Amino acid sequence: xxxxxxxxxxxxxxxxxxxxxxxxxxxxxxxxxxxxxxxxxxxxxxxxxxxxxxxxxxxxxxxxxxxxxxxxxxxxxxxxxxxxxxxxxxxxxxxxxxxxxxxxxxxxxxxxxxxxxxxxxxxxxxxxxxxxxxxxxxxxxxxxxxxxxxxxxxxxxxxxxxxxxxxxxxxxxxxxxxxxxxxxxxxxxxxxxxxxxxxxxxxxxxxxxxxxxxxxxxxxxxxxxxxxxxxxxxxxxxxxxxxxxxxxxxxxxxxxxxxxxxxxxxxxxxxxxxxxxxxxxxxxxxxxxxxxxxxxxxxxxxxxxxxxxxxxxxxxxxxxxxxxxxxxxxxx
Amino acid sequence: xxxxxxxxxxxxxxxxxxxxxxxxxxxxxxxxxxxxxxxxxxxxxxxxxxxxxxxxxxxxxxxxxxxxxxxxxxxxxxxxxxxxxxxxxxxxxxxxxxxxxxxxxxxxxxxxxxxxxxxxxxxxxxxxxxxxxxxxxxxxxxxxxxxxxxxxxxxxxxxxxxxxxxxxxxxxxxxxxxxxxxxxxxxxxxxxxxxxxxxxxxxxxxxxxxxxxxxxxxxxxxxxxxxxxxxxxxxxxxxxxxxxxxxxxxxxxxxxxxxxxxxxxxxxxxxxxxxxxxxxxxxxxxxxxxxxxxxxxxxxxxxxxxxxxxxxxxxxxxxxxxxxxxxxxxxx
DNA sequence: CTGAAAGCGCTAACAG
DNA sequence: CTGTTAGCGCTTTCAG
Numbered sequence: 039x040x041x042x043x044x045x046x047x048x049x050x051x052x053x054x055x056x057x058x059x060x061x062x063x064x065x066x067x068x069x070x071x072x073x074x075x076x077x078x079x080x081x082x083x084x085x086x087x088x089x090x091x092x093x094x095x096x097x098x099x100x101x102x103x104x105x106x107x108x109x110x111x112x113x114x115x116x117x118x119x120x121x122x123x124x125x126x127x128x129x130x131x132x133x134x135x136x137x138x139x140x141x142x143x144x145x146x147x148x149x150x151x152x153x154x155x156x157x158x159x160x161x162x163x164x165x166x167x168x169x170x171x172x173x174x175x176x177x178x179x180x181x182x183x184x185x186x187x188x189x190x191x192x193x194x195x196x197x198x199x200x201x202x203x204x205x206x207x208x209x210x211x212x213x214x215x216x217x218x219x220x221x222x223x224x225x226x227x228x229x230x231x232x233x234x235x236x237x238x239x240x241x242x243x244x245x246x247x248x249x250x251x252x253x254x255x256x257x258x259x260x261x262x263x264x265x266x267x268x269x270x271x272x273x274x275x276x277x278x279x280x281x282x283x284x285x286x287x288x289x290x291x292x293x294x295x296x297x298x299x300x301x302x303x304x305x306x307x308x309x310x311x312x313x314x315x316x317x318x319x320x321x322x323x324x325x326x327x328x329x330x331x332x333x334x335x336x337x338x339x340x341x342x343x344x345x346x347x348x349x350x351x352x353x354x355x356x357x358x359x360x361x362x363x364x365x366x367x368x369x370x
Numbered sequence: 371x372x373x374x375x376x377x378x379x380x381x382x383x384x385x386x387x388x389x390x391x392x393x394x395x396x397x398x399x400x401x402x403x404x405x406x407x408x409x410x411x412x413x414x415x416x417x418x419x420x421x422x423x424x425x426x427x428x429x430x431x432x433x434x435x436x437x438x439x440x441x442x443x444x445x446x447x448x449x450x451x452x453x454x455x456x457x458x459x460x461x462x463x464x465x466x467x468x469x470x471x472x473x474x475x476x477x478x479x480x481x482x483x484x485x486x487x488x489x490x491x492x493x494x495x496x497x498x499x500x501x502x503x504x505x506x507x508x509x510x511x512x513x514x515x516x517x518x519x520x521x522x523x524x525x526x527x528x529x530x531x532x533x534x535x536x537x538x539x540x541x542x543x544x545x546x547x548x549x550x551x552x553x554x555x556x557x558x559x560x561x562x563x564x565x566x567x568x569x570x571x572x573x574x575x576x577x578x579x580x581x582x583x584x585x586x587x588x589x590x591x592x593x594x595x596x597x598x599x600x601x602x603x604x605x606x607x608x609x610x611x612x613x614x615x616x617x618x619x620x621x622x623x624x625x626x627x628x629x630x631x632x633x634x635x636x637x638x639x640x641x642x643x644x645x646x647x648x649x650x651x652x653x654x655x656x657x658x659x660x661x662x663x664x665x666x667x668x669x670x671x672x673x674x675x676x677x678x679x680x681x682x683x684x685x686x687x688x689x690x691x692x693x694x695x696x697x698x699x700x701x702x
Numbered sequence: 703c704t705g706a707a708a709g710c711g712c713t714a715a716c717a718g
Numbered sequence: 719c720t721g722t723t724a725g726c727g728c729t730t731t732c733a734g
Contacts, residue, residue, distance in 0.1 A: 040727055051705045056729065065703060083506040087485035088429055089727035091420040092710050098484060099431075099468060112454040113645075115445065122444040129471040132478035136431060136468040139461040146464035152430060153419035153485070174415040313445075317619075318650070372711055383721045388713065397719060421711030424726050 039082045048076050059085055091153060100128055100340050101138040101157035101177075103149055103168045108139060110256055111161055115312045116282065116329055120182075123333025124158065131341040138168060147171060156340045159184055164227070178343040182336045183230050191349040193336045197230050200325040200356030201237025201279070204307040207323065207358055208277045209245055212367035213305060216242060217250040217275035219266060219285045231281060234309060238279050250275055254285070262288035270296055276304060276367050283308035283315045286322050290363065301365030311359055320362035327356050371414045380408050391417055423485060432460055432672050433470040433489035433509075435481060435500045440471060442588055443493055447644045448614065448661055452514075455665025456490065463673040470500060479503060488672050491516055496559070510675040514668045515562050523681040525668045529562050532657040532688030533569025533611070536639040539655065539690055540609045541577055544699035545637060548574060549582040549607035551598060551617045563613060566641060570611050582607055586617070594620035602628055608636060608699050615640035615647045618654050622695065633697035643691055652694035659688050 045052040050073070057064040058073040077084075091097040102124065104111045111117045125135045138148040138157060149157075149168035156178035159169055164186055172179055181192045208216055218238050225231040235251075242249055250273045254265035266289040269278065280286040286308030293304045300306055300320060308315050311326035332354055339349040377384040382405070389396040390405040409416075423429040434456065436443045443449045457467045470480040470489060481489075481500035488510035494501055496518055504511055513524045540548055550570050557563040567583075574581055582605045586597035598621040601610065612618040618640030625636045632638055632652060640647050643658035664686055671681035 042727080052727095053705055053729080054703090057704085060729080069703090081506070083503065084482055085729090086727055087483055088420070088423040088427075089710095090729075091485055092424045092712085093727075093729040095420075095710070095729095097420055098478075108454040108457050109451070112444070112450040112457075113447065118444040118450050119441070122440040125440050125444075125469050125471050126474075129474050129478070129480065134468055134470065134480050134484040136466055137457050138466065139457050142458075142461050146430075146461070148461065148466050150416055151419055152466045153423055171415065174413070373713095374711080384711095385713080385722080386720060389720085392713080401719085417713090418711055421726095422713075424710085424728085425712040425714080427713095427726070 039080060041082075041085065044073065044077045044080060044082050047080060048073050056085065096155050096344070097153045098132065099134045099136045099154045100337075100344075101136050101149070101152065101154035101172075103138040103157050103159045103162055103172065105140050105162040105166050105168065107257070108137075114256065114284070115314065116310050117161065119312075119329045120160070120333045120336075123330040124337045127334045127337035128341065131337065133337075133341060133344075140166075140168065150175070155344050156180070158182055158336050158340055159186060160336075178340065180336055180340045180343065180349065182332065183228075185227070185229055191339050191343065192351045193332055193339060193354070194229060194352070195327045195332065195354045196356050197233035197327075198237040198240075200309070200327065200358070201234040202241040203356070203358040204279050204309070204323075204325050205238045205241030207360065207364065208279065208305060208307065209241065209247075211277075211305065211364060213277040214245075214247060214367070215250070215273070215275045215277075216247065217252060217269050217273060217278040219252050219254060219262070219269065219278055219280045219289060221281055222253045222255055234279075234281060249279070256284075259284070259288075263292055266292035267296065270298070270304070277306070277364070278304065279307045280309060282310050283312045283322055283324055286324065286363065287314050287318055290318075290320075300363055303368055305364040305367075307364060315359075315361070323361045323364040324359050325356050326359050328354060371412060373414075373417065376405065376409045376412060376414050379412060380405050388417065392422075428487050428676070429485045430464065431466045431468045431486045432669075432676075433468050433481070433484065433486035433504075435470040435489050435491045435494055435504065437472050437494040437498050437500065439589070440469075446588065446616070447646065448642050449493065451644075451661045452492070452665045452668075455662040456669045459666045459669035460673065463669065465669075465673060465676075472498075472500065482507070487676050488512070490514055490668050490672055491518060492668075510672065512668055512672045512675065512681065514664065515560075517559070517561055523671050523675065524683045525664055525671060525686070526561060526684070527659045527664065527686045528688050529565035529659075530569045530572075532641070532659065532690070533566040534573040535688070535690040536611055536641070536655075536657050537570045537573035539692065539696065540611065540637060540639065541573065541579075543609075543637065543696060545609040546577075546579060546699070547582070547605070547607045547609075548579065549584060549601050549605060549610040551584050551586060551594070551601065551610055551612045551621060553613055554585045554587055566611075566613060581611070588616075591616070591620070595624055598624035599628065602630070602636070609638070609696070610636065611639045612641060614642050615644045615654055615656055618656065618695065619646050619650055622650075622652075632695055635700055637696040637699075639696060647691075647693070655690075655692045655694070655696040657688050658691050660686060 045055045141147040149171040160182045221231040252269040308322040308324035315322040342349040473479040481503040492514045553563040584601040640654040640656035647654040674681040
């Protein structure tokens with residue numbers, strides 16, 4: 039079943055059938071309906087997407103390049119919300135989302151071998167093979183929470199200000215011995231981790247203070263609990279600033295296990311204002327970012343690029359949300 | 371930059387260059403390396419995936435057809451874990467995952483217009499347009515937690531037994547007035563919802579009992595809390611069987627808000643053994659299913675189908691996990 | 703509004 | 719091991 043079979047049946051040229059499907063305004067309504075009806079009868083389900091992709095030079099799919107185990111990307115509320123927002127917005131613009139997983143061998147490298155018109159780079163080591171392949175293919179790319187150079191359209195978040203706001207909030211409450219729970223050194227150059235750490239450091243620095251830094255990983259989830267326990271046992275911090283809300287929950291759990299109450303004995307600040315911030319008790323003081331907006335902007339940017347329009351970089355604002363996990367510094 | 375340019379430069383035929391990239395065993399190691407080196411120099415990044423897809427008749431991408439807002443699919447732990455497992459296993463098999471979102475208009479229907487070799491159908495209304503388009507395109511399909519007919523390879527879960535085990539557990543604890551919190555009528559034919567409900571009903575039926583049925587939706591999350599509150603206020607159930615762990619948490623939250631303790635005053639059984647089961651207090655008694663295995667099996671099945679191998683249907687087992695949210699029926 | 707010509711870039715099959 | 723032949727199914731451009 040091809041365009042040609044339908045054309046033969048109707049008695050028009052293949053091109054007219056193509057137009058019936060792809061450019062409705064190029065032929066009479068009447069003829070178009072006759073063609074569509076015949077196609078239906080013949081069981082022709084429309085132009086073959088692969089052939090169309092080759093002829094048009096566009097596949098209609100946008101890649102989402104992710105590094106590390108996918109479980110990290112999909113099992114984290116924040117990433118999942120981002121992916122959902124991206125997929126929704128891409129669909130609205132007539133594009134599909136293809137997941138470009140990290141390669142698991144040598145034969146098949148998604149970033150090299152999968153047909154996409156462009157890609158979103160998210161949660162990636164900028165030096166990864168995937169990023170390199172995308173640029174070798176000269177595909178349009180939009181970086182999200184990532185530094186790929188000034189020429190690359192980038193959608194980011196003002197984590198520097200967000201982190202600073204969180205730290206200042208603690209300082210205003212009188213805290214002076216403050217811990218932070220960040221990602222491991224492996225993420226030293228990951229913008230969110232880097233900027234949050236920097237924002238905390240700067241705010242504390244304004245008071246001549248230095249944070250007690252603890253580091254951990256997103257997975258396994260138990261790692262954060264262990265790191266938090268260690269931080270609380272090995273130092274006398276009265277407050278902890280966390281890389282994200284999940285870490286904040288881990289700190290609260292660790293504090294509780296050590297018999298310390300939050301916010302009575304310890305103040306905890308999360309980040310993201312994800313589901314974890316409001317689902318548990320106490321509700322978290324956290325720094326809100328609009329992940330859905332980030333996804334929409336990223337999808338819009340890559341779509342613009344594909345349409346030959348310029349795409350602007352954006353830095354999304356953050357906002358401190360004060361809830362119940364922070365309070366005045368405890369009396370000595 | 372095409373195969374031809376590289377061929378011209380090296381002075382061999384285009385086919386030999388193609389072989390250098392795609393069938394390394396078809397030419398001498400020496401020649402191959404010379405070709406690859408030249409390609410590298412010329413900035414040729416390998417065969418164009420779109421052209422290759424047309425010529426080979428295979429795109430190397432598998433669709434994942436989802437219905438309803440993507441937020442439901444991605445922001446639910448269980449679905450997210452499933453998607454991650456699918457993507458991982460597909461990558462291992464040299465395939466990519468393309469998300470086939472529900473159509474948001476008329477011009478662009480992912481299930482009709484996106485190039486994929488086959489698709490996984492998950493969380494879909496079987497009568498949806500998406501499913502219809504896939505079958506019109508005659509694409510190989512694997513159904514997950516879905517009834518698409520006996521000819522369609524299906525990966526499912528033994529929810530009937532799982533639900534029964536949960537209900538029997540409550541019966542053994544002495545409960546007789548039992549509520550259930552299921553999905554709305556809209557999901558009457560959704561296999562997980564249908565089978566869990568059926569399993570609960572049958573187990574209770576063996577004791578001549580009928581459950582008090584409450585129904586709600588996955589989103590917004592507040593809906594479950596409201597439904598649970600209503601159930602607890604309008605009936606005198608001593609235990610509630612829930613469609614999933616998130617609902618179980620909502621029931622516990624509602625009970626707590628009404629001044630009832632779990633499991634002292636009320637027993638609650640979840641489903642899935644997802645993160646929600648163990649993250650909060652009390653840890654949930656729940657019915658475990660292996661979502662990652664489900665994802666791996668589904669990906670393996672569609673990959674087999676694409677390779678022309680037969681793919682078997684599977685029904686994964688479930689297992690009751692007793693934790694702290696269930697206890698003996700309270701004294702009257 | 704319709705059709706003819708000319709590929710898009712690659713690969714299967716087979717011959718040498 | 720290497721090259722030739724013959725498309726894959728569609729769209730772009732441009733003339734009628």
